[in-house]
Amino acid sequence: MPTPQEVWAMLQAHEGETFYTAKGLPFHYLIHGRELFVNRKNKSITISTVANALARIKAREAAGEAITGPKKIGCYGASYLYPVFLQLGIIHLPQTNDEPLQ
Numbered sequence: 793m794p795t796p797q798e799v800w801a802m803l804q805a806h807e808g809e810t811f812y813t814a815k816g817l818p819f820h821y822l823i824h825g826r827e828l829f830v831n832r833k834n835k836s837i838t839i840s841t842v843a844n845a846l847a848r849i850k851a852r853e854a855a856g857e858a859i860t861g862p863k864k865i866g867c868y869g870a871s872y873l874y875p876v877f878l879q880l881g882i883i884h885l886p887q888t889n890d891e892p893l894q
Contacts, residue, residue, distance in 0.1 A: 793850050794882065796843035802880050803828060803842070811875045814861055819872060830872045837869035845873050849883060858886040 794802070807823050819832045827836035845867050849859055862870040877883045 793846065793853075796839065796846055799842060799846060799877075799880075799882060800839050802882070803876065806876070806880065811872075811879060813871055813875055821872070821876075828869075830869075833869075833872070837872065841868055842873065845870065845877075846882075849877070859883045860886065 803821075804823055808820055810818050810820050812818055817832065819830055821828050821830045821837075823829070824836075826839040828838075828842070829836050845865050848865055848867060852859060852864060857864065859865065859874075862874040865874055867873075874883070878885070
């Protein structure tokens with residue numbers, strides 16, 4: 793798993809791009825200093841919140857739990873961090889075995 797600093801650099805590289813929440817709502821974000829501002833929210837997500845989210849993800853994955861949605865991260869801003877982390881490849885959806893029945 794990348795470090796919080798590596799993830800923050802990835803977030804900076806994708807600033808302004810459109811992402812979609814788990815409910816399909818479009819959003820984008822801007823970064824000012826150590827804060828990430830989502831256009832759908834009045835409060836910022838700080839770099840320390842991103843580090844906290846990564847630590848929670850790492851702990852849950854180490855316990856064998858898949859991160860299948862924002863609630864699995866369980867921190868402020870997870871509804872926005874989850875889809876961004878997913879699209880940037882920081883977290884992965886569990887593989888399903890949806891082979892057609894014969």
